[in-house]
Amino acid sequence: MTSSTTEAKTYVETARRVITIEAEGLAALAAGLDASFAQAVEAILGARGRVIVSGMGKSGHIARKIAATLASTGTPAQFVHPAEASHGDLGMVTRDDVALVLSNSGETPELADLIAHTRRFRIPLIGVASRPESTLLRQADVALVLPQAAEACGSGVVPTTSTTMTLALGDALAVALMEHRQFTPEMFRTFHPGGKLGAKLSKVSDLMHTDMPLVREDTPMPEALLEISRKGFGVVGVTDAAGNLTGIVTDGDLRRHMDGLLSHSAAEVMTRNPRTIAPGVLAEAAVAVMNERKITCLFAVEGAKPVGILHIHDCLRAGVV
Structure with missing residues (x-):
């Protein structure tokens, strides 16, 4: 030795x-x-x-x-x-x-x-x-x-x-x-908003964007594509006449409807009943959903009405993941 x-x-x-x-x-x-x-x-x-x-x-x-x-x-x-x-x-x-x-x-x-x-x-x-x-x-x-x-x-x-x-x-x-x-953990975050602990206790509502990419069901796809480009999330939410979220148009939807895409309406291209999350849920839970579904965005809804959109990059910047 x-x-x-x-x-x-x-x-x-x-x-x-x-x-x-x-x-x-x-x-x-x-x-x-x-x-x-x-x-x-x-x-x-x-x-x-x-x-x-x-x-x-x-x-x-x-x-x-x-x-x-x-x-x-x-x-x-x-x-x-x-x-x-x-x-x-x-x-x-x-x-x-x-x-x-x-x-x-x-x-x-x-x-x-x-x-x-x-x-x-x-x-x-x-x-x-x-x-x-x-x-x-x-x-x-x-x-x-x-x-x-x-x-x-x-x-x-x-x-x-x-x-x-x-x-x-x-x-x-x-x-x-x-x-x-x-x-409660939520009360703890009030006194400790910074650092890794604060990030782990962040809610969806703390990180989500309220300026959402949204179109009506009858919106022509050329207009829907413009909305996707304008907001920069790579998706657009689709709402009915009452403002309820009924679907979402993603890159995958665009590829599946490539033939004659511009002649369709948003409702004809969208994926119905998309996965959503409540704004009061911890952002960690939202990340888990996105990882499980292999998606990058989630709409936050209250009832059926969209109130925000959360991107995985928002969670990364906040240190949630």
């Missing part, structure tokens, strides 16, 4: 040890949850304002992530840096808010002014720390105690297991609040 192979094996063994230690910490956290967790959820639900999440150092990084997760899942939240809070940002923390303060030791000096502010103005304080007797948890209205668990670094000085547990506790709070509010 070469030295590089030996080193690679050692690296993997280290990674497995770290992950195992942190997993044991998470298991202890789950086993130790009690009524105080439910009290924390109720305190957040009872707030008329926002969840002010704060922490210093590594706890501050975790606090930022927790605030972002809460905000994107329907619970207004904001990270406040404790050092900046002492220099004016305490004005962001109001009587309508609830504070979620993180500190593994519970004795972080920079948190003192923020804690005092919550006590002065009777702002509910949820503390997260590993020492029940710490200043933070003694002052808190709700104390969430992290279990005693070894840090994964081996020396016990690098926040690893403790930050993993704190992050998981924040996720648990966010999901408990989501379930209480019956938060």
